[in-house]
Amino acid sequence: MKNMTVQTKCVQGGYRPGNGEPRQLPIVQSTTFKYETGEAMGQLFDLEAEGYFYSRLANPTCDSVAAKICALEGGSAAMLTSSGMAANFFAAFNICGCGDHIVASSAIYGGTYNLFAVTFKRMGIDVTFVSPKCTDEELEAAFRPETKMVFGETLANPSLVVLDIERFAKAAHAHGVPLVIDNTFPTPVNCRPIEWGADIVTHSTTKYMDGHGSAVGGAIVDSGKFDWTKYADKYPGLCTPDDSYHGVTYTERFGIEGAYITKATVQLMRDLGATPAPISAFILNLGLESLHVRVARHCENALAIAKHLEENDMITWVSYPSLPSSPDYALAQKYLPNGTCGVVSFGVKGGREAAAKFMNNLKLIAIETHVADARSCCLHPATTTHRQMTDEELIAGGVSPDLVRLSVGLEGAEDLIRDIDQALAAL
Numbered sequence: 433m434k435n436m437t438v439q440t441k442c443v444q445g446g447y448r449p450g451n452g453e454p455r456q457l458p459i460v461q462s463t464t465f466k467y468e469t470g471e472a473m474g475q476l477f478d479l480e481a482e483g484y485f486y487s488r489l490a491n492p493t494c495d496s497v498a499a500k501i502c503a504l505e506g507g508s509a510a511m512l513t514s515s516g517m518a519a520n521f522f523a524a525f526n527i528c529g530c531g532d533h534i535v536a537s538s539a540i541y542g543g544t545y546n547l548f549a550v551t552f553k554r555m556g557i558d559v560t561f562v563s564p565k566c567t568d569e570e571l572e573a574a575f576r577p578e579t580k581m582v583f584g585e586t587l588a589n590p591s592l593v594v595l596d597i598e599r600f601a602k603a604a605h606a607h608g609v610p611l612v613i614d615n616t617f618p619t620p621v622n623c624r625p626i627e628w629g630a631d632i633v634t635h636s637t638t639k640y641m642d643g644h645g646s647a648v649g650g651a652i653v654d655s656g657k658f659d660w661t662k663y664a665d666k667y668p669g670l671c672t673p674d675d676s677y678h679g680v681t682y683t684e685r686f687g688i689e690g691a692y693i694t695k696a697t698v699q700l701m702r703d704l705g706a707t708p709a710p711i712s713a714f715i716l717n718l719g720l721e722s723l724h725v726r727v728a729r730h731c732e733n734a735l736a737i738a739k740h741l742e743e744n745d746m747i748t749w750v751s752y753p754s755l756p757s758s759p760d761y762a763l764a765q766k767y768l769p770n771g772t773c774g775v776v777s778f779g780v781k782g783g784r785e786a787a788a789k790f791m792n793n794l795k796l797i798a799i800e801t802h803v804a805d806a807r808s809c810c811l812h813p814a815t816t817t818h819r820q821m822t823d824e825e826l827i828a829g830g831v832s833p834d835l836v837r838l839s840v841g842l843e844g845a846e847d848l849i850r851d852i853d854q855a856l857a858a859l
């Protein structure tokens with residue numbers, strides 16, 4: 433699959449049936465696996481043989497789907513998690529602990545912001561937020577001796593700010609730490625962060641990858657390029673024996689290509705248990721089979737609507753990085769030349785109240801805490817997903833209090849435009 437196009441990897445990646453085996457990915461809905469001898473099973477526990485023993489750690493259906501996402505991102509190893517939040521939590525907690533520090537873009541998903549700013553603080557992990565538009569000096573100043581990683585989103589949810597991945601990768605690598613990128617919004621169809629220097633990629637597969645609003649899920653992909661052993665003192669969890677796993681040293685046993693995901697699986701998944709259900713992985717795989725077709729159509733519809741909104745004087749501003757008027761247009765053309773995503777943000781004249789009324793007037797487009805499925809929906813982050821943030825924090829995160837987030841689905845663009853126009857006219 434390595435040299436195949438993204439399209440072919442979407443359809444056929446991760447699972448190759450043998451002679452007479454099912455054409456469609458089998459759902460192995462089994463918690464456990466049977467062995468002939470205790471010794472054979474013992475070898476699995478010692479990580480000396482490969483195989484399945486308990487679905488909290490690994491399951492064939494989930495592994496096949498992880499392998500597909502791994503191929504799509506161009507990584508060396510990958511795992512599924514039960515949600516996107518679990519993916520971001522594991523991605524960070526795999527290399528950070530009490531006393532450590534993270535540099536993160538301030539323009540990130542509200543849930544991840546809360547994980548970093550509140551929950552990690554309680555765990556003794558400190559996070560410094562920097563604007564994705566900060567100067568090189570400001571970025572440099574955010575690092576500390578105990579910094580263990582840099583985090584950002586390719587295309588921020590919901591502000592749609594485009595991260596200059598190369599610049600953040602360069603800064604991270606100059607400090608001997610990996611860049612972790614949440615690539616949920618563009619999906620690997622539109623951007624593959626590893627090609628721009630990212631070391632680890634995370635996903636909320638709940639969004640475009642599933643694409644039908646059917647299954648919550650997450651994924652972590654390791655590029656296999658970050659050499660943990662060069663900074664062994666910083667990453668003892670990867671480079672020194674793990675007493676909780678029979679003294680295994682992950683980098684020695686699994687190399688720099690396999691150490692990170694193996695540790696996250698056998699240690700974090702074992703202890704924290706954010707396992708996806710095999711049936712959820714199967715549903716995700718159905719979504720992935722058409723990801724390349726759907727993402728292109730989401731982008732086409734969103735661009736048509738963004739252009740239409742720009743021409744309506746009831747709309748104060750439109751943010752969509754594929755619009756030439758966007759301040760991020762040049763960055764989007766560099767990192768996302770084939771399109772960005774189906775989400776468009778805009779402000780309704782009259783602010784907070786007008787935005788709420790506009791949304792109530794919509795008939796086809798539903799009010800939902802969701803983005804990125806086949807059905808169009810919209811949301812007012814300031815009063816819902818981001819309600820724990822102050823106005824100052826909202827603005828720092830690129831989410832103004834009047835922002836309406838519209839997730840453009842796969843309906844006919846003309847119908848969606850008619851719905852928006854009638855909702856604005858009724859204000």
Ligand SMILES: *Cc1c(COP(=O)(O)O)cnc(C)c1O
Pocket residue numbers: 515516517518520541543544585589614616617635636637638639648649650
């Ligand atoms: C939705 C989302 C998450 C969280 O994912 P869940 O699957 O809802 O847990 C993380 N990052 C981004 C960018 C998201 O859009």
